[in-house]
Amino acid sequence: MPDQKPPIPFFDLTRQWLEVSEDVHAALERVFATQQFILGPEVAALEKECAAFLRVKRAVAVSSGTDALLAALMTLEVGPGDEVITTPFTFFATAGVIHRLGARPVFVDIDPRDFNLDARKLAAAVSPRTKAIIPVHLYGQAADMDAIRGVAGSVPLVEDCCQAIGTEYNGVPVGGIGAFGCFSFFPTKNLGAFGDGGLVTTNDEALAERLVDMRVHGMRPKYVHHFVGGNFRLDALQAAILRAKLPRLPGWIAKRQAGAAHYRDLIARAGLEAKVRLPEELSGRGHTYHQFVVRAERRDPLREHLAKLGIGAEVYYPISLHEQECFADLGYRRGAFQESERAEAEVLALPIFPELRPDERACVVAGIADFYL
Ligand SMILES: *Cc1c(COP(=O)(O)O)cnc(C)c1O
Numbered sequence: 001m002p003d004q005k006p007p008i009p010f011f012d013l014t015r016q017w018l019e020v021s022e023d024v025h026a027a028l029e030r031v032f033a034t035q036q037f038i039l040g041p042e043v044a045a046l047e048k049e050c051a052a053f054l055r056v057k058r059a060v061a062v063s064s065g066t067d068a069l070l071a072a073l074m075t076l077e078v079g080p081g082d083e084v085i086t087t088p089f090t091f092f093a094t095a096g097v098i099h100r101l102g103a104r105p106v107f108v109d110i111d112p113r114d115f116n117l118d119a120r121k122l123a124a125a126v127s128p129r130t131k132a133i134i135p136v137h138l139y140g141q142a143a144d145m146d147a148i149r150g151v152a153g154s155v156p157l158v159e160d161c162c163q164a165i166g167t168e169y170n171g172v173p174v175g176g177i178g179a180f181g182c183f184s185f186f187p188t189k190n191l192g193a194f195g196d197g198g199l200v201t202t203n204d205e206a207l208a209e210r211l212v213d214m215r216v217h218g219m220r221p222k223y224v225h226h227f228v229g230g231n232f233r234l235d236a237l238q239a240a241i242l243r244a245k246l247p248r249l250p251g252w253i254a255k256r257q258a259g260a261a262h263y264r265d266l267i268a269r270a271g272l273e274a275k276v277r278l279p280e281e282l283s284g285r286g287h288t289y290h291q292f293v294v295r296a297e298r299r300d301p302l303r304e305h306l307a308k309l310g311i312g313a314e315v316y317y318p319i320s321l322h323e324q325e326c327f328a329d330l331g332y333r334r335g336a337f338q339e340s341e342r343a344e345a346e347v348l349a350l351p352i353f354p355e356l357r358p359d360e361r362a363c364v365v366a367g368i369a370d371f372y373l
Helices: 014-034 040-054 065-075 093-100 145-152 205-214 236-269 299-308 325-330 338-346 358-372
Strands: 058-062 083-086 104-107 130-134 158-160 180-184 198-202 292-296 347-350
Touching: 014 040, 014 236, 040 058, 040 198, 040 236, 058 065, 058 205, 065 093, 065 158, 065 180, 065 198, 065 205, 083 093, 093 104, 093 325, 104 325, 130 158, 198 205, 236 292, 236 358, 292 299, 292 338, 299 347, 299 358, 338 347
Parallel strands: 083 104, 083 130, 158 180
Antiparallel strands: 058 198, 180 198, 292 347
């Protein structure tokens, strides 16, 4: 292992900035000239363009992915006494919003093949109090939506698409399958703003209209409030930046997928498949590789070894949500969700951002080989 290689960052937005800076500057100038900073025509245009890209009837831009989930659940009138089912192996926000509304997060273990909510275990968790189900398309691969829908019946599905913009489930973009799809434009997501941002999608016009009001304190018209909403508005500057970036998203996704295929090849050629098990691509689930996640033997020492070589690698997520202190009152014990607990000990995300070069991927795999062989 040559030790004079430059460090390989886990993620680096400065490379993408070189590609988009001209268009982003023009977009910002457009907003500066109007001095209209909240919602307005830029946000409306972004919503139209996102709805077209995601092939849904309506897209409503909001302040973050967390607020997308929160506003969606509020629109479905989730509250005290309700239960909302989701996975314990996700970013905190998915379950945090359930708790914030006074409802109870009910966890269902993951399928070890795709790290997503296991539809085979869902039926046992459904009760008369189940108000919604939040499948998460983790790492960019769609959950088993047909199977989940089959068990859910008429219970609305709120898709957490924060890691999966552009992913297609059997040819249908995620976000248009359930009652709502919730997206994040956090800077590190596959389509990132220059700050916080989010989006809610739906094919139900009535739900969309209610959500539009929810975004502005349940208000329509001005100063008339029908229900209590929030400030879930997106800035015009963020919308203008996202509009400059959206046309490039399919190309960036293709680069992530090509990077993933390259990793597979490199890891197989190095004879490392038994040590770092490759992510499975399930039929019809359309992985867009927000993360390229392997299951590694002796994961933590491997990660430390890579760090010493200047190679970034991250763990999503080191503590399942049922084990979090803030959810202790839900009464879950360690051992309750064994696949989630196994995953938290094994998963390691390798650098996969679109601008990562092939020689850098080769260096990452050489670093892994250096540890095991
Ligand atoms: C990023 C993310 C969120 C939250 O999005 P923010 O924009 O950071 O609020 C929710 N769920 C998942 C799965 C995410 O990855």
